[in-house]
Amino acid sequence: VARVLLFGRFADAAGWREREVEAPRLSELTHALGEADDLLGEALARPGLQVAVNQAIVRGDAELGPADEVAYLPPMSGG
Amino acid sequence: MIRLQTEPFDAGALLAQVSAAAGGAGAVASFTGLVRPATDGRSVEMLELDCYLGLAEQVIGGYVEEAVRRFSLLEALVVHRHGAIAPGEAIVFVAAAAAHRRAAFDAVDFLMDRLKTEAPFWKKEHGPAGGHWIEPRPADYHDAARWAPKDAT
Numbered sequence: 001v002a003r004v005l006l007f008g009r010f011a012d013a014a015g016w017r018e019r020e021v022e023a024p025r026l027s028e029l030t031h032a033l034g035e036a037d038d039l040l041g042e043a044l045a046r047p048g049l050q051v052a053v054n055q056a057i058v059r060g061d062a063e064l065g066p067a068d069e070v071a072y073l074p075p076m077s078g079g
Numbered sequence: 080m081i082r083l084q085t086e087p088f089d090a091g092a093l094l095a096q097v098s099a100a101a102g103g104a105g106a107v108a109s110f111t112g113l114v115r116p117a118t119d120g121r122s123v124e125m126l127e128l129d130c131y132l133g134l135a136e137q138v139i140g141g142y143v144e145e146a147v148r149r150f151s152l153l154e155a156l157v158v159h160r161h162g163a164i165a166p167g168e169a170i171v172f173v174a175a176a177a178a179h180r181r182a183a184f185d186a187v188d189f190l191m192d193r194l195k196t197e198a199p200f201w202k203k204e205h206g207p208a209g210g211h212w213i214e215p216r217p218a219d220y221h222d223a224a225r226w227a228p229k230d231a232t
Binding site for chain 2: 009
């Protein structure tokens with residue numbers, strides 16, 4: 001079970017910030033989140049999405065282990 | 080050193096701390112970013128800053144270490160707020176101390192460019208017409224690209 005974190009416009013679209021979701025791979029997790037919620041699916045499809053697994057940015061797919069923290073990050077804008 | 084906090088800060092006091100801590104420095108440069116009272120003609124009543132704290136500490140800490148190495152800094156400080164921030168209040172403070180001015184100016188410029196595009200913060204402006212999320216401008220990516228390795232040669 002992955003601990004999913006949403007930030008910025010993704011959290012607004014979904015109406016939640018943190019949830020546990022069962023998924024063996026990152027690609028399947030992202031697909032399942034979009035299937036379950038059209039608004040979140042649209043938001044995640046926007047350009048500039050980055051995903052962090054256990055606080056490290058991941059490019060491409062990844063296997064998910066138990067208790068992994070998966071964060072969906074819109075384009076960052078600090079400062 | 081980095082600090083991520085919801086509370087307001089006093090940029091003048093932070094600058095004094097950096098100057099005091101940087102023994103032997105010949106230059107201290109700093110930047111303070113403020114929340115604008117209006118963007119593109121829309122008035123801003125409050126800026127909401129979402130932050131992935133764990134990742135932000137790691138990412139900003141890495142850029143501070145890089146700046147210290149790259150610009151031979153004697154001291155560096157980044158303070159960034161998150162949560163709800165009122166117009167006119169400071170949102171970010173960056174200071175760098177070095178032997179000479181160019182390294183101090185460049186280090187602050189470098190750190191700000193990195194924060195703008197690489198640090199996990201998300202801004203939502205709240206105004207009379209509601210709220211909307213702000214994304215980095217093309218100019219922010221252009222600014223950040225100035226520090227690519229080829230520039231260092």
